Amino acid sequence: DAGVIQSPRHEVTEMGQEVTLRCKPISGHDYLFWYRQTMMRGLELLIYFNNNVPIDDSGMPEDRFSAKMPNASFSTLKIQPSEPRDSAVYFCASSFPAGGPAQETQYFGPGTRLLVL
Amino acid sequence: DQQVKQNSPSLSVQEGRISILNCDYTNSMFDYFLWYKKYPAEGPTFLISISSIKDKNEDGRFTVFLNKSAKHLSLHIVPSQPGDSAVYFCAASEGGSNYKLTFGKGTLLTVNP
Numbered sequence: 375d376a377g378v379i380q381s382p383r384h385e386v387t388e389m390g391q392e393v394t395l396r397c398k399p400i401s402g403h404d405y406l407f408w409y410r411q412t413m414m415r416g417l418e419l420l421i422y423f424n425n426n427v428p429i430d431d432s433g434m435p436e437d438r439f440s441a442k443m444p445n446a447s448f449s450t451l452k453i454q455p456s457e458p459r460d461s462a463v464y465f466c467a468s469s470f471p472a473g474g475p476a477q478e479t480q481y482f483g484p485g486t487r488l489l490v491l
Numbered sequence: 492d493q494q495v496k497q498n499s500p501s502l503s504v505q506e507g508r509i510s511i512l513n514c515d516y517t518n519s520m521f522d523y524f525l526w527y528k529k530y531p532a533e534g535p536t537f538l539i540s541i542s543s544i545k546d547k548n549e550d551g552r553f554t555v556f557l558n559k560s561a562k563h564l565s566l567h568i569v570p571s572q573p574g575d576s577a578v579y580f581c582a583a584s585e586g587g588s589n590y591k592l593t594f595g596k597g598t599l600l601t602v603n604p
Contacts, residue, residue, distance in 0.1 A: 378534070405590055416596035417535070417580060430591060465534050469590065479525065480592060482534030 376400075378483035380466050386489045392454040395486045398447055399468030407480060408441055408451050409465040417465070423449065456490045463487050494518045495583050497595035505603055510568040512598050514581030517562065521583040525592070526555060526566050529578045538579075539566070571602045 379398040387393055399406045407422040421431040426443045434441070438457070443449040453460055467480040496515045504510045512526075522543035527535035541548040541555045541564070548555050554567045568575055581595040 407590075407592075417594040419591055419593075422590060424590075467534070479537045479540065482527075482536065484532070484534050 378466055378468055378481055380464075380483035380486050382486060383484065384487045384489075386491065387456055388491050389457055390455045391490075392452065393456045393460075393488060393490075395451040395464050395466075395488070397449045397451070397466030397483060399449070399466070400481055401447070402470070403468035403481070404446065404471045405469040405480075406443060406449050407467040407469075408449070409467065409482075411463045411465065411485070420451070456488075458490045461488055461490050492517075493595075494521075495581055495593050495595040497579075497581055497598050499598050500596075501599040501601070503601045503603060504571050506573055507570045510566075510571045510575065510600055510602065512566040512568075512579050512581075512600065514564045514566075514595055515562060516564075516583050518583070518585070518593070519562070520585045521593075522586045523584040524555070524557060524564050525582045525584070526553075527580040527582060527594075528575075529580060529597070535580055568600075571600075573602050573604050576600060576602050 381396045404425050408420040409417050410420055411417045420433045421441045422429055423443045439453055441451045463485045465482050465485045467482045469480045494517050525540040526538040528538045529535040539550050539553050539555050541557050546557050552568055557564045578597040578599050580597045582592045584592050
């Protein structure tokens with residue numbers, strides 16, 4: 375299996391621009407998670423989906439952030455408009471169906487390093 | 492309010508010795524705990540986990556100990572190898588239908604040859 379795939383790996387943009395991060399989960403996993411890692415706050419959960427439905431978005435910092443999962447193999451995290459304080463590494467992770475093996479073990483992608491100037 | 496705390500930002504040990512990484516938590520609802528390892532420019536990878544019904548889980552050179560009364564867990568690596576040099580994250584979950592993981596800020600382990 376290819377693992378969780380994220381694109382782009384690096385993104386540099388200017389303040390005010392729209393940024394779209396993409397994620398392809400591991401086939402057969404029906405939970406998908408978006409995390410943000412910063413020096414100050416560490417690794418924090420933004421939102422997670424089950425069977426393409428958002429379950430908990432309490433970690434989304436503000437309305438500028440939105441996430442979608444149109445099908446089981448694709449998700450996006452969008453920031454519009456972007457600000458310098460959004461600079462961070464964004465990780466996507468997926469996990470097995472409930473009741474399956476290691477259901478709480480999440481498999482992470484390599485991350486997208488975002489820099490907003 | 493940090494619910495999972497890793498109070499040591501870094502740890503340095505000699506190859507062949509034991510590495511002990513510590514983690515404390517405050518949420519008494521947590522009942523499943525995991526350790527992840529992260530190399531630079533990669534995502535975290537799962538290392539080992541433990542359920543609250545156990546106090547120890549072992550996998551090769553890695554052992555996790557859980558002290559529920561103290562709300563403390565630790566990861567022991569014996570013997571430590573240079574390839575173990577990475578950032579180690581402690582994570583916790585309330586389990587049941589709640590799939591959220593709460594992470595500590597990580598500890599950078601350096602194993603010197």
